[in-house]
Amino acid sequence: MDRLILKKEQAEELIRKYGSPLYVYEEEVLRERCREVRTLLALKTYHPQYSAKANSNIELLKIIREEGLDVDAMSPGEVVQERAAGFEADQIMYCSGNMSEAEMRYAHDHAGILILDSLSQADRYGTLFLGSEMGIRVNPGIGAGHDAKVITGGKTKFGVLSEDLKEISEILQKHSLKLIALHEHVGSLFLDDTVFLEAAEILLKLAQQFPDVRILDFGGGLGVPYNGEERLDLNRLGRRLTDLIASSEQKSGRTYEIRIEPGRYIVAESSMLLGTVTDIKESAGVKYLGTDIGFNVLLRPVLYHAHHRIHGYSDSEEQETYTVCGNLCESGDILAEGEQLPCMRIGDLIGIENAGAYGFSMSSDYNGRLRPAEVLLSDGTDRLIRKRESMEDLVNQI
Numbered sequence: 001m002d003r004l005i006l007k008k009e010q011a012e013e014l015i016r017k018y019g020s021p022l023y024v025y026e027e028e029v030l031r032e033r034c035r036e037v038r039t040l041l042a043l044k045t046y047h048p049q050y051s052a053k054a055n056s057n058i059e060l061l062k063i064i065r066e067e068g069l070d071v072d073a074m075s076p077g078e079v080v081q082e083r084a085a086g087f088e089a090d091q092i093m094y095c096s097g098n099m100s101e102a103e104m105r106y107a108h109d110h111a112g113i114l115i116l117d118s119l120s121q122a123d124r125y126g127t128l129f130l131g132s133e134m135g136i137r138v139n140p141g142i143g144a145g146h147d148a149k150v151i152t153g154g155k156t157k158f159g160v161l162s163e164d165l166k167e168i169s170e171i172l173q174k175h176s177l178k179l180i181a182l183h184e185h186v187g188s189l190f191l192d193d194t195v196f197l198e199a200a201e202i203l204l205k206l207a208q209q210f211p212d213v214r215i216l217d218f219g220g221g222l223g224v225p226y227n228g229e230e231r232l233d234l235n236r237l238g239r240r241l242t243d244l245i246a247s248s249e250q251k252s253g254r255t256y257e258i259r260i261e262p263g264r265y266i267v268a269e270s271s272m273l274l275g276t277v278t279d280i281k282e283s284a285g286v287k288y289l290g291t292d293i294g295f296n297v298l299l300r301p302v303l304y305h306a307h308h309r310i311h312g313y314s315d316s317e318e319q320e321t322y323t324v325c326g327n328l329c330e331s332g333d334i335l336a337e338g339e340q341l342p343c344m345r346i347g348d349l350i351g352i353e354n355a356g357a358y359g360f361s362m363s364s365d366y367n368g369r370l371r372p373a374e375v376l377l378s379d380g381t382d383r384l385i386r387k388r389e390s391m392e393d394l395v396n397q398i
């Protein structure tokens with residue numbers, strides 16, 4: 001199964017049972033994506049990890065762990081979720097930015113290797129943990145991604161540019177730190193691997209300047225098609241990356257533990273988000289399909305103008321063009337404009353494809369709208385993997 005597509009009867013049954021809106025995940029798709037990433041490189045030293053920022057539901061994390069992937073973490077909160085899913089500290093690579101001293105201490109005590117995002121962080125880390133091993137996030141100067149907001153290489157707040165990395169030697173010496181890992185991440189969602197591979201080459205070259213480096217992490221960003229684009233060619237990516245690594249290792253006589261950290265690729269396609277049509281109206285020539293999916297439930301369309309395919313679960317044979325919107329107090333609360341759907345009635349359901357990555361994980365209770373529930377489908381059975389937020393949750397402030 002390429003991605004989860006629910007049939008009308010299935011969607012209606014799930015909404016009857018669990019309420020609306022609802023994130024629904026399919027275990028088979030999730031496991032399949034994990035296996036693809038697990039076998040991307042045929043190197044003994046290959047060590048893929050899942051980037052839990054895409055979705056940190058603990059039941060999904062357990063499946064990902066069973067499939068043999070490690071994880072990265074971006075905050076103490078993610079470490080707690082990952083530990084709850086059974087990951088050991090040394091299976092968690094901690095990679096964040098703008099860390100406070102307290103956060104560094106937390107990561108040092110509860111996670112595996114820590115990737116520092118600036119020279120100043122490396123200096124403070126050295127003061128706290130003299131003689132430790134650590135990694136640095138390199139900004140390769142080039143980036144890729146589906147929107148400027150998620151391109152992280154180049155002129156962005158992330159990492160240390162190669163030319164500035166020279167200064168690290170003094171910091172390493174001052175605190176007897178051992179730089180064992182170089183990390184990079186060009187950005188999120190590429191379907192063409194050119195920039196990712198160019199950046200990998202940059203990191204492989206850079207590593208030669210640092211004799212203690214034994215881990216190279218090329219980051220995530222592996223994309224999935226949202227609107228019928230051609231799939232990322234994983235076999236080609238695997239082959240080309242393997243060639244780059246082999247040629248660098250041959251030249252330098254050094255071997256590295258190789259890591260990547262995809263998030264979206266693993267979870268996006270395993271999920272559909274279901275919602276309900278709550279109103280329909282025409283205003284100034286526009287037909288608005290009002291739903292209970294505000295941007296507190298799915299933020300990506302509003303934040304990045306991202307388009308997710310929408311299914312209208314209707315019995316009508318007729319088509320209509322809608323602006324599909326949510327129930328929040330902002331004019332920008334729009335899921336899609338000019339969307340061709342079968343004629344919908346109030347109470348009909350809609351289903352949004354590829355909702356598994358950066359869907360629930362970016363949700364909120366803005367306007368007092370509750371975060372949705374999450375359900376997992378496994379071998380034809382369904383089970384709740386996160387209960388819907390409640391009114392009690394909204395008022396329990398202290």
Ligand SMILES: Cc1ncc(COP(=O)(O)O)c(C=O)c1O
Nearest residue numbers: 051185188189220221262263264
């Ligand atoms: C440092 C880092 N690693 C990994 C990821 C995962 O990216 P993606 O979900 O596109 O694979 C991100 C998010 O863009 C990130 O910031």
Ligand SMILES: N[C@@H](CCCC[NH3+])C(=O)O
Nearest residue numbers: 053150188300304357358
């Ligand atoms: N949240 C982004 C991608 C990840 C950004 C994290 N570096 C999206 O939905 O596309």
